[in-house]
Amino acid sequence: MPRIDAGPPHYKEMLPPIILENYGKWRYHVIPRPGVLKHVAENGAELYSVRAGSPRLVSIDFIRDMCALADEYCDGFLRFTSRNNIEFLVSDAGKVEPLISALEAKGIPVGGTGNSLSNIVHTQGWVHCHTPATDASGIVKAVMDDLHEYFTDMKLPAKLKVAMACCLNMCGAAHCSDIAMVGVHRTPPRVNDEKVQKGTEIPSLVASCPTGAIRPNPKTKSVVVNEEKCMYCGNCYTMSPGMEIADPKNDGVAILIGGKTSNARTAPSFSRMVIPFLPNNPPRWPEVTEAVRHIVEVYASNARQGERLGEWVERIGWEKFFILTGIEFTDKHIDDYIFSRETFRTSAAFKF
Amino acid sequence: MPRIDAGPPHYKEMLPPIILENYGKWRYHVIPRPGVLKHVAENGAELYSVRAGSPRLVSIDFIRDMCALADEYCDGFLRFTSRNNIEFLVSDAGKVEPLISALEAKGIPVGGTGNSLSNIVHTQGWVHCHTPATDASGIVKAVMDDLHEYFTDMKLPAKLKVAMACCLNMCGAAHCSDIAMVGVHRTPPRVNDEKVQKGTEIPSLVASCPTGAIRPNPKTKSVVVNEEKCMYCGNCYTMSPGMEIADPKNDGVAILIGGKTSNARTAPSFSRMVIPFLPNNPPRWPEVTEAVRHIVEVYASNARQGERLGEWVERIGWEKFFILTGIEFTDKHIDDYIFSRETFRTSAAFKF
Amino acid sequence: MSEKKTPQLDELEKGQWPSFVTEIRKAAAKNPAAEDLLGLLERSYEEKKGHWKHGGIVGVKGYGGGVIGRYTDLPEEYPNLAEFHTIRLNQPSGWFYTTKSLRTICDIWEKYGSGLTNLHGSTGDIILLGTTTENIQPAFDEFSDAGFDLGGSGSDLRTPSCCVGPARCEHACYDTLDACHNITNEFQDELHRPMWPYKFKIKFSGCANDCTASIARSDCSIIGTWRDTLRIDQDAVKAYVQEGLDIQGAVCDKCPTRALKFDYKKNELNVIAEECTRCMHCINVMPKAIRPGQEKGATILLGGKSTIVQSAFMAWVIVPFMKMEDDYEELKDLLRRIWEWWDENGKTRERIGETIYRLGMGKFLREVGLPPVPQMVFRPRANPYVFWQQDEINK
Amino acid sequence: MSEKKTPQLDELEKGQWPSFVTEIRKAAAKNPAAEDLLGLLERSYEEKKGHWKHGGIVGVKGYGGGVIGRYTDLPEEYPNLAEFHTIRLNQPSGWFYTTKSLRTICDIWEKYGSGLTNLHGSTGDIILLGTTTENIQPAFDEFSDAGFDLGGSGSDLRTPSCCVGPARCEHACYDTLDACHNITNEFQDELHRPMWPYKFKIKFSGCANDCTASIARSDCSIIGTWRDTLRIDQDAVKAYVQEGLDIQGAVCDKCPTRALKFDYKKNELNVIAEECTRCMHCINVMPKAIRPGQEKGATILLGGKSTIVQSAFMAWVIVPFMKMEDDYEELKDLLRRIWEWWDENGKTRERIGETIYRLGMGKFLREVGLPPVPQMVFRPRANPYVFWQQDEINK
Numbered sequence A, B: 001m002p003r004i005d006a007g008p009p010h011y012k013e014m015l016p017p018i019i020l021e022n023y024g025k026w027r028y029h030v031i032p033r034p035g036v037l038k039h040v041a042e043n044g045a046e047l048y049s050v051r052a053g054s055p056r057l058v059s060i061d062f063i064r065d066m067c068a069l070a071d072e073y074c075d076g077f078l079r080f081t082s083r084n085n086i087e088f089l090v091s092d093a094g095k096v097e098p099l100i101s102a103l104e105a106k107g108i109p110v111g112g113t114g115n116s117l118s119n120i121v122h123t124q125g126w127v128h129c130h131t132p133a134t135d136a137s138g139i140v141k142a143v144m145d146d147l148h149e150y151f152t153d154m155k156l157p158a159k160l161k162v163a164m165a166c167c168l169n170m171c172g173a174a175h176c177s178d179i180a181m182v183g184v185h186r187t188p189p190r191v192n193d194e195k196v197q198k199g200t201e202i203p204s205l206v207a208s209c210p211t212g213a214i215r216p217n218p219k220t221k222s223v224v225v226n227e228e229k230c231m232y233c234g235n236c237y238t239m240s241p242g243m244e245i246a247d248p249k250n251d252g253v254a255i256l257i258g259g260k261t262s263n264a265r266t267a268p269s270f271s272r273m274v275i276p277f278l279p280n281n282p283p284r285w286p287e288v289t290e291a292v293r294h295i296v297e298v299y300a301s302n303a304r305q306g307e308r309l310g311e312w313v314e315r316i317g318w319e320k321f322f323i324l325t326g327i328e329f330t331d332k333h334i335d336d337y338i339f340s341r342e343t344f345r346t347s348a349a350f351k352f
Numbered sequence C, D: 001m002s003e004k005k006t007p008q009l010d011e012l013e014k015g016q017w018p019s020f021v022t023e024i025r026k027a028a029a030k031n032p033a034a035e036d037l038l039g040l041l042e043r044s045y046e047e048k049k050g051h052w053k054h055g056g057i058v059g060v061k062g063y064g065g066g067v068i069g070r071y072t073d074l075p076e077e078y079p080n081l082a083e084f085h086t087i088r089l090n091q092p093s094g095w096f097y098t099t100k101s102l103r104t105i106c107d108i109w110e111k112y113g114s115g116l117t118n119l120h121g122s123t124g125d126i127i128l129l130g131t132t133t134e135n136i137q138p139a140f141d142e143f144s145d146a147g148f149d150l151g152g153s154g155s156d157l158r159t160p161s162c163c164v165g166p167a168r169c170e171h172a173c174y175d176t177l178d179a180c181h182n183i184t185n186e187f188q189d190e191l192h193r194p195m196w197p198y199k200f201k202i203k204f205s206g207c208a209n210d211c212t213a214s215i216a217r218s219d220c221s222i223i224g225t226w227r228d229t230l231r232i233d234q235d236a237v238k239a240y241v242q243e244g245l246d247i248q249g250a251v252c253d254k255c256p257t258r259a260l261k262f263d264y265k266k267n268e269l270n271v272i273a274e275e276c277t278r279c280m281h282c283i284n285v286m287p288k289a290i291r292p293g294q295e296k297g298a299t300i301l302l303g304g305k306s307t308i309v310q311s312a313f314m315a316w317v318i319v320p321f322m323k324m325e326d327d328y329e330e331l332k333d334l335l336r337r338i339w340e341w342w343d344e345n346g347k348t349r350e351r352i353g354e355t356i357y358r359l360g361m362g363k364f365l366r367e368v369g370l371p372p373v374p375q376m377v378f379r380p381r382a383n384p385y386v387f388w389q390q391d392e393i394n395k
């Protein structure tokens, strides 16, 4: 009999004995090799977590494969991380290397710990969402292929958190990531009066526009868009299927960088736009992968040990960042929305 | 014959010979004692500037007195500073001390250089303006009497720039001063329909309100104020004499601190509210003078050498500032206007 | 459709990172909807355009959310995608699973769905991608029998999530898994029956490293901290010195408040307790030697969200320190007061952070009954535009 | 009025700081309006309320500004204050005077005004406080004969001002006095005949110390800087070392970009040129040893103003470096383009900074013809709300 509001399974049912025994009693951890965390409990117990990359969009076959490995190497216990990696919870040190070999044999990379690139938090894209300006999984695959070495090694100055969101709804922490790829539109919605008339609440639609670009049109019982004011956020499309925003010729990807959410050292910070637009070139989005790799490489070779991407840029200054990367600075980089004032350089001190 | 658009007198006519000769050729300066700057030119020429405090609101008698001193000690040349101090331009080192004695004999303090409190930039107040929430000259006099020692000595950690503005128009750099005293109202304007009707442009009046609290009232050909939305800025009163904002029972002074305009070390910064309201208690505003002195003293005894007030607070954190000063923190301190978001602590790192 | 070529997607089966295309292909081998998905996606890759549209609301009896209706705009060509809804299942705290429980999910999803999933969705749910309207209820019934329940969607509480916390992390300052589970169960009604101006997310991180990115991704971010002093084990400090760690450079100089003093001679590290802001940096670098204090609890932050409409907001402090104990009554009570206020004051599709931004923290604090403290702000207001209450002025 | 007691004001003649009350009293001895002012002010002190009101516009023939009309709201009781207008005289660059010129002002003001002045007003003018409508023109005529002219008021260019600059300061990176004088004279029409949406202020500071607080107090702030490398005299560095200056602590550690390296062994100080942001700190501490580079000019910033309406704005960079030469043609040309744009786009009582804030830097830069550079911002935008121009998109 199905029950209503029963809530999720209790997590304790999901924990391996070593965790149940040492719950809240972990003492410290080390990272013996990329992809492996060794946590040591107060009583000396040792837990090895083997972190494996996942495409996140997975079939039940994949899950069953992973379960088979978990059964074999860790008594049937595993977990997923907040970045969609898989963690095998190994309590027998001797099983760590065999597990890694088994994973690698299946083409599953082990890594993402310490000063590495972890998995890319991402979204639905053309696979399942109705508002995307680009695909998500495809770009993620292309970028992770390209940056694979940074996942399996720990050769970056610090953790590198990359996110991908296929529209400005930004389902994920793209707005606070070291590097964010965001699907963007570049042309105003084309109003399909018929669709708007059907079931769209006009006042809500008008109110949904951040820049006040939408006015009701009593004649057509639909709306008109002031194209000058529209900045293509697509929020109106979320409100009404009649606000057709997708435009294959002009949709693409923006790159923002330098955000973080941890409080370590510096306060959490927003990602900042560095490339306003790159074209949608499926299947492998070469412009996007190249841009991301370039930023990662300039960061890796210039930042100090322990410096997150944004910390590095803030230390050297954004004007220097644009010089070092050779990325062109345009009027698009300058904020013109509500909190723009705070971004203006109200100081005569800057680098040339 | 009066000429139109002749422009100000040429400054070269006003410069003493030593300046004309060494114009643009100064090499360095030292401060041999509080209130005296010694500038040395490339050719070794030495100019002593003796800085004297002025109430700024001065009579022609005062000016003539100062002219007499300038004639006697510096060949008839003097200047005023951007903070309304008087600077006597002495080219004969031997005349410095006699000039100082002469000034002191007249009750004119010498100081304001280096790490001292300089003169208080201020405004008209009840003396001459029509929108003030308090007087300016009176408070300035009371505070400068009280902090006199900090003007004549250089015993502060750094320069201390205090400003006084008698209403939110803030005629001066109160918004970017180490300490700012600002006249504030606390009750909404009482609309005098008759006065509003006479010559007020209603749309401009409505538009003048930062919070949109004013609505036209077609019936009365005047306006009504949504008292909930009004924050008493008085901008409507500037637009129309019918928006009577002065309220002797509730007008008073707010204290803001920590602003600066120089780019040295840290970027210029706004002053921040620390005391939202102190009552108007003429003639000597004891609550205001005490509050200012207290802040100065806590600063002086806690900051590091060379640290401006705002730099000190930013280093220790505002939460610590409120502890050290014992000033009560209230909901009034938390911004609720356009750029409020930037002031919220979007971080889990803070001091208790 | 099975004969259709997918040259573009094929390109995405190359390369070292595991391929989602391969995954869809695996599902396609068994399921016609997954097979259609390959075709539809290839088409999107050709046209650079998505092919999903808005559509009717679908759901489970007794629930107002948890299922996202999805329909292709090319139903004639891809009939098996005419309905391709998402079911959101509430994950267990910390995303821990037994293989048994995962296999159960797979079995049920094989029966009623496309066989495709996201482990996990960005909010934290188990995302089951692609089923028909008809199959939703029976699928739910079986999931329910297996001990799973729906997550959130729509203008309701969204599925809370938490970091691995005390289950495997030495830094955890409170029991994130228990808190997440407890709060999720307490607010089942809020989670399952949309009733608010907009969505509301809660995330639990055990310390200021914020491994759930809660400050950016949740309306209410609950971040572990401590109120006393971090603890330093001087023997372990000495061991780090011996290992060659540059304590002055890598730890002290990077402490944001310069609260750490390293004594070269004694190889001793000391902290000025009241200067420490508990940022976690030193603990991260020297976990064997430094750990949180003993009086543990959490900081409560409010208002995080992404870009639309008024800009992205990060959550900000509303309670500097709260003990995470007594069945979380203090937190629950606070959440209820916040929701009530938001319900009364929020506009449709206005996140709590935007409502507070529009109406002001002053009003929010007064009406929700929270005491204003300097910890709520980086710095006080720069403008003098203060609102005074009737009882504060002289009549 | 002379019999009236002023017990409150009397209190303000006590204390060590020179008293404005004493000054008013001095003027009152000769001038009935100044005498009335004592009474009116005492009354304000009693009532805690000002007694000045809006009134008719007054002025000088041929001018649209420069005089502020002022009337007491108690003309019956203080008849000599029925009209008590302010004349703003444009000060000479740098506020330098010969005693002769000051005495001339005093003499004229004794004749036509209250004998009270502000030296100076916050914008920089010589403020002559209190005259009648009738006396304005003759007073102006005599001031004009003596070589003085009116300053600004209303929605026009306000009287520019400048720091002492090359006249007495070793830091000056351009000739602030000449620039101020030149620009003031070039734009006499803009200064004297209100024509814009609102006021526009220009201030000239010779270096980043910004001794006119221009960044906060002027719509256009012109701050001296250099484009090459600051110059260090190593002998003078050694002398400072000998004097006991802690160069590492007081200079290097406080350099915002850590651009200075002090070599303890050689007692040598070196700068990494491209790291230096020309903040002036090191030069301030060691003026004998460090000075600006040789390729000098100014940074142009725009948008500064105080609190009303949209909040206080500080000016921000719009031209990182401009040579201050060739009769300032580049600057003049830029100012004209800015004003033209503002005239077309600004609303009534909207300062240029607010107009740009409302319409966006992108539009401003494109239409005024300034190239966007990273120096204009502390950091790029955090939102992805970019506007694209017609010629940038694919049709």
Ligand code: SRM
Residues within 6 Å of the ligand: A029, A037, A080, A081, A082, A083, A084, A085, A112, A113, A114, A115, A118, A119, A121, A158, A159, A161, A173, A176, A177, A178, A259, A260, A261, A262, A263, A264, A308, C094, C162, C163, C164, C165, C168, C169, C170, C171, C209, C210, C211, C212, C213, C284, C285
């Ligand atoms: C497993 C996971 C928590 C979970 O419940 O799933 C986790 C686990 C750990 N985190 Fe984390 N973090 C996890 C997501 C995060 C996130 C959130 C995110 O990535 O979206 C953050 C904030 C990201 C940001 O700031 O933008 C995060 C910021 C940190 C930090 C702070 C790093 C910094 O200096 O800024 C540390 C401390 C450190 O590594 O020195 C940390 C440390 C740790 C430690 C060392 C904690 C411990 O002692 O066990 C764990 C191993 C880290 C490692 O991989 O090297 N964890 N950690 C998450 C793994 C995600 C993944 O698959 O890569």
Ligand code: SRM
Residues within 6 Å of the ligand: B029, B037, B080, B081, B082, B083, B084, B085, B112, B113, B114, B115, B118, B119, B121, B158, B159, B161, B173, B176, B177, B178, B259, B260, B261, B262, B263, B264, B308, D094, D162, D163, D164, D165, D168, D169, D170, D171, D209, D210, D211, D212, D213, D284, D285
């Ligand atoms: C005379 C004057 C310029 C003028 O044209 O009138 C002036 C003159 C000098 N300033 Fe200034 N400053 C003058 C107003 C300012 C202002 C504007 C203001 O006060 O409103 C500022 C910016 C204020 C702010 O940041 O809020 C200002 C910020 C500085 C600084 C930077 C201080 C800092 O570290 O933040 C220096 C450098 C220093 O003193 O080390 C400086 C340095 C100097 C030097 C040493 C320059 C020189 O080599 O001659 C002069 C003597 C300073 C002294 O008094 O110790 N001057 N100085 C102004 C005197 C005002 C007064 O009567 O007190």
Ligand code: SRM
Residues within 6 Å of the ligand: A122, A123, A124, A128, A129, A130, A131, A169, A170, A171, A172, A173, A238, C068, C070, C086, C088, C118, C120, C121, C122, C123, C124, C125, C126, C127, C151, C159, C201, C216, C217, C218, C304, C305, C306, C307, C308, C309, C351
């Ligand atoms: C599935 C998921 C993305 C993913 O691939 O993981 C997702 C998918 C959608 N999000 Fe989201 N959001 C998802 C997590 C997020 C997150 C991240 C988070 O929760 O940590 C965010 C940013 C944080 C936040 O809440 O602000 C996010 C911000 C949005 C927004 C913008 C909200 C805002 O206030 O800015 C929308 C727009 C809306 O609500 O109308 C949105 C709307 C949507 C819709 C419902 C749009 C729609 O109607 O099609 C998407 C449904 C896609 C689909 O195919 O089912 N989604 N969405 C995530 C939910 C899975 C889960 O339950 O675990």
Ligand code: SRM
Residues within 6 Å of the ligand: B122, B123, B124, B128, B129, B130, B131, B169, B170, B171, B172, B173, B238, D068, D070, D086, D088, D118, D120, D121, D122, D123, D124, D125, D126, D127, D151, D159, D201, D216, D217, D218, D304, D305, D306, D307, D308, D309, D351
């Ligand atoms: C006289 C003076 C104050 C003083 O005692 O020194 C002054 C006095 C007035 N200011 Fe001011 N402002 C004076 C410098 C300033 C400054 C400082 C500056 O220029 O460096 C500011 C702040 C900087 C700025 O411009 O933003 C300033 C910001 C204002 C404002 C607010 C403007 C804004 O955009 O926020 C107003 C309101 C208005 O224009 O309606 C204003 C309006 C006024 C009026 C005209 C209000 C009125 O109609 O009564 C005052 C006339 C008083 C009188 O009795 O004559 N005054 N005013 C200053 C001009 C003297 C001079 O010419 O030298």
Ligand code: SF4
Residues within 6 Å of the ligand: A123, A124, A125, A129, A130, A131, A132, A133, A165, A166, A167, A168, A169, A170, A171
């Ligand atoms: S980011 Fe946009 S397109 Fe992508 S899943 Fe979220 S709502 Fe859909």
Ligand code: SF4
Residues within 6 Å of the ligand: A188, A189, A208, A209, A210, A211, A212, A213, A214, A225, A229, A230, A231, A232, A233, A234, A235, A236, A237, A243, A245
């Ligand atoms: S896309 Fe965004 S900005 Fe454009 S009309 Fe729609 S809601 Fe407004």
Ligand code: SF4
Residues within 6 Å of the ligand: B123, B124, B125, B129, B130, B131, B132, B133, B165, B166, B167, B168, B169, B170, B171
């Ligand atoms: S601050 Fe206000 S009251 Fe004072 S002089 Fe300026 S406008 Fe008048």
Ligand code: SF4
Residues within 6 Å of the ligand: B188, B189, B208, B209, B210, B211, B212, B213, B214, B225, B229, B230, B231, B232, B233, B234, B235, B236, B237, B243, B245
């Ligand atoms: S005082 Fe300010 S907020 Fe109040 S009604 Fe007038 S303009 Fe509006």
Ligand code: SF4
Residues within 6 Å of the ligand: C163, C164, C165, C166, C169, C170, C171, C172, C173, C205, C206, C207, C208, C209, C210, C211, C212
């Ligand atoms: S947030 Fe803190 S407690 Fe939670 S997993 Fe990360 S480091 Fe551990």
Ligand code: SF4
Residues within 6 Å of the ligand: A265, C230, C254, C255, C256, C257, C258, C259, C260, C271, C275, C276, C277, C278, C279, C280, C281, C282, C283
């Ligand atoms: S936790 Fe952070 S603030 Fe506290 S001592 Fe360690 S590094 Fe410093």
Ligand code: SF4
Residues within 6 Å of the ligand: D163, D164, D165, D166, D169, D170, D171, D172, D173, D205, D206, D207, D208, D209, D210, D211, D212
């Ligand atoms: S701004 Fe610079 S040049 Fe001008 S007086 Fe101040 S220190 Fe000298």
Ligand code: SF4
Residues within 6 Å of the ligand: B265, D230, D254, D255, D256, D257, D258, D259, D260, D271, D275, D276, D277, D278, D279, D280, D281, D282, D283
């Ligand atoms: S001028 Fe400022 S930035 Fe440049 S070296 Fe000196 S202290 Fe550093």
